Amino acid sequence: MTSGRIVFLNGTSSSGKSSIARELLDILDDGVFFHLAVDGFNAMRTKRELDPGELDAALRRTRMGFHRSIAAMADAGNDLVVDHVLSEPWRLLDCLAVLRPENVLFVGVHCPPQELARREKARGDRPSGLAEHQFDLVHTHGDYDVECDTSTARPRECAQRIKEALAHAPRPTAFSRLRERHLPELSGATGAVGEGRPTPP
Template identity: 50%
Template sequence: MTGRIILLNGASSSGKTSIGHALLPLLPDPWFFIPADAIGAMRSTVHTRVLDDAEIADMLVRTRRGYHRAVAALASAGNDVIMDYPLSEQWRLTDLLTTLTGYDVTLVEVRCSAAELERRERARGDRPPGLARSQSLVYAHGTPDIAVDTTDTSPADCARQIAVLLPTVTPPKAFDRLRDRLLPRPHP
């Protein structure tokens, strides 16, 4: 039996991490919250300072592919996992659709107005200006299973909405529909 996966997809500063933390006490135990930033934070930065742009890009792709597989490994052992991850590049989605084939994935879109995203980016100070605006692809994948908007709704209230709606999501789920649309079908 594989665990379930909730994928919180949204632009940087949309509130994915705060919602992930708020979801943990609302869902039946045990759930793991594995934000992509936590995986990146485990990586040594000593050598990163001497890498050129191409080497950094390659390292980031390897890190993200590893994140996908780490989530799959946890779920394959029967663990339920919450991912906090922007589907901001097409290859990320394609790799996840392949890696998570056969898993119960609920795609949750975390929306926020552009003005509020920019305000949050400035307030955080740990993201490049314009990052959230550059991640418009996160919302281009079609209909999610659940959508929340953090513009005027707290992360705790969004988490409550997700926890209430989660049991009502029925197949085919968004990831199944995306897989059917985007991945080539194997020939018999």
């Protein structure tokens, strides 16, 4: 079975990832793509209030489960558009460990702080300052296959650029380069689910 392709969108909250994902599902016409968003996994959690320690543990398990769900869907042959916020270093390391790096098109979704704050206020469904807190964290790894700025390009334009990049995916991919840099012990591994990869710290 051929593993599916993964368009992996990374950016802060309110940066425009979900809007780009919707446009991608509309214009990607060479396969059947599914949009997997970390917010969707968060929304499935019980609504009862959790103390800080319990919440942190639940969120970590949620992220780890999300990453493995991405891998399982792709390994079953599904093409995916993933919407994530890599605001903690271990999240990227875990993704590098569990996903097939050669199948991932890594997309940096950028937006300046002032516009993020405006969008956050307009949405009214995010804690104030969340995007600002994430701003200096999500792109620290410094390596992408393609990047876009949603303050200067509309979601459709960003999606079109990503579609073109997907058709001419670079080799090695950004995920392959990052895995070589951060997880050299896994270099050359395919990254399929269930191969006994290490759990991140």
